Amino acid sequence: MKVRSRFAPSPTGSLHIGNVRSGLFAWLFARHHGGVFILRIDDTDRERSSKESLEEQLDDLRWLGMDWDEGPPDPAYFQTNRVERHRAAALTLLREGKAYPCYCSAEELDAKRKQAEREHRRPVYDRKCRNLDFPSDLALPDKAAGRNYTIRFKAPLDGETVLEDLVKGRMVFQNADLDDWIIIRSDGSPIYNFASVLDDADLRITHIVRGDDHVPNTPRQIQMFKALGFEPPAFAHLPQVLGPDGSPLSKRHGATSVVAYREGGYFPEAMLNYLARLGWSHGDQEIFSKDELIQFFDFADCGKSAGVFNPEKLLWLNFHYLKERPVAQLAREVTPFIEKRGWPIPGDDAWLEKMVATLHERAKTLDELAEFASFYLKDDITIDAKAAAKFLKPEIAAPLRTLAAEIDSIEGEFSAAAVQQVFERVLAKFNFKLGQLAQPVRVAITGGTVSPGIYEVIEVLGKHRTVERLNSAVKLTEQRA
RNA sequence: GGUCCCAUCGUCUAGUGGUUAGGACACCGGCCUCUCACGUCGGGAACGCGGGUUCGACUCCCGCUGGGAUCACCA
Structure with a gap:
């Protein structure tokens, strides 16, 4: 099957x-x-x-x-479209004596339940109406027509119902512990438990897979499958x-x-x-x-x-x-997250891919990726105050200015390798170690102390924007002086 | 309270009578290094308790404890 x-x-x-x-x-x-x-x-x-x-x-x-x-979109798969089927099935159960009308009011039931709880008894329906006689042509409830009763399932009084669960194993329920549950409300509408069984049966579901919060309902449903004349499906409760x-x-x-x-x-x-x-x-x-x-x-x-x-x-x-993920695909997928922020993308697809490549192993989600790309996209970057205080000191102004000039004079391909060569010259001139220059530059062009490798950041940012940011950083150091 | 279910590191889990109880996330430390990551190497960390069964129990049985689900004219 x-x-x-x-x-x-x-x-x-x-x-x-x-x-x-x-x-x-x-x-x-x-x-x-x-x-x-x-x-x-x-x-x-x-x-x-x-x-x-x-x-x-x-x-x-x-x-x-x-x-x-x-x-x-097939309407047949919406439960609300099936209430007539549910009601018809309930009527059949009624005719067959497998269900019966219950005239107890909700208030009455509620009072009994509370009473039972107080006395530490099981709060189940007492089957008061189970053996009442009712006309063989009794219609289903309909409040408007004054038929103000519910329909209950006539559940077996003894024996046991076994659930061979595919994940939980065998579970045995005593039928005596189960009561006669309502299948049709007094307004004529079917109860979920009833509708669900009928739908699964009609859909010829072979395996019901669901959360284990449904386990307590399962023996009732198994009984209902049988009452309806269907073989119960297999169950897997997760x-x-x-x-x-x-x-x-x-x-x-x-x-x-x-x-x-x-x-x-x-x-x-x-x-x-x-x-x-x-x-x-x-x-x-x-x-x-x-x-x-x-x-x-x-x-x-x-x-x-x-x-x-x-x-x-x-x-x-x-x-x-x-x-x-391939960078090209990432670039495509991150775009909506950039647009959501209202940030411009100052370059073509190839540029965007280059940008994404630098962030590739630093972001854990597309949303983060977009967020981290902030300094590549916006020109009005905000310089972190603490970072500026630590790295944009007056004595860094000269090296920064020199670097800006050197970068500005790069001819030919503006590549990370070219940038690196410039860095090495400036480093030698000022007798700096890379770290002494890289961090201030990082703060100057990204606004913070954390970013991808400085050469690749500069390559992606481009000559013009890099030089501009370096120059405004120089101004900043002079203001601080 | 009744019924039913569950129980290995903090978390997700492997394990089906004999293992130094394995892996993953997280955490901690080393290395790499221009920052942060990535990567890499290493570390701490668990069988809830008590009885059985057995030559031998994380593994099987029972009890206890603990946790959970559910008990509607909700779905």
Whole structure:
């Protein structure tokens, strides 16, 4: 049987790191087995669902390369479009005696629950309405029509429900511990747990891959698959992704959405690689291409315990992918991050590539790369006060002036090698060591004490801009004198 | 509280009865060096506790402790 797995996000906000990880594993599993990956939109929470969230999440998925074989924009893959199917199935269950109407009010139920908690009893539905007689042609709830009841699933009272989980192993649940849950609300709408089972069944999902927070619901769902006449699919429940403090990853842990990293200048390769290695491993290997991930992925290699999201390792992976990226590609990719800052690019593509090359092994993200390029792009650089105080002292004015003149007189190709020759002459003339001149020059032309090699910086900056900056630095030293 | 799950360096993990318990991130130090990085060499750092089983337990079993998930007319 062909593998069919799915990812079913709710478009109620940004796509969460922990969430996509489950989706990624479902995707990897499908691709590994040459199966079908399905994207279903669980948008039944109309209050919080939005078109914007949906588009953003789809963009995230496309960015990560998690392509789907079935799903949006096909309307059949939106849960809200299936409520009639859900209701019809509930009605069938009712007719078959596998479900029944419950006339208990929400308030009544709530009171009982609280009472049970006070008395340290299990806060489950007492099945008060289970054996009530009801007309064989009873219609589904409809508040407007005065049919103000809910429909409950008539769950088995004894026996056990077994979950053979692909990552967690065998779990046995006593049916006596499970209650008769509501499948249709008093307003006639289906409950997620019910809708979800029906959707998975109709979609012929063979493997449900999701977070292990769904485990407690699974025995009920297995029972529902059977009640509906379907063979339950296989399940793979993945452990949670936690924040540094050990609590489930949430907004207060900082950036936890895919879009935050996408916009933060991270590469999809890094994100994919990081997410895959969080909870899954393949020996000692750390770096995986997408194809390797697909080739090696197996639930048997997934850990059973929750993992802490480590932004620093993600950053390291991103750096790895950045280092091995061709400069031309990087130049293209960093452009939006420069434009975002409103900075000009004072040169052609070849120049931009040269610039990027000098920053290549110093920036860890595209965003950082853009930030570090500041002094190449803007002419109104700000000289760091502390750096100026330390390196732009009056006695450096003469060497700087000489250097400026020498650089200005370079004929022919303005290359790092040519610049180096000039430096050597000036160094000899003033009997300086390279460090004594390089740091002041660095401060003069970049505004700070940290930059790529001074010769290459000057080459990229060009003769004119270098000389100008050196001269204004000379003025600065004179002002300080 | 009920049900269920989990437990190797700070973090991600390898390990499936016999290993100096391995790798990676982070951290610390050396080298390289015009600064910062990169690179490179090296270092510290873990099997939660207690019982079994066994010639031998990180590995198997039980208990404890600790952590977590979930108990809605939310998804």
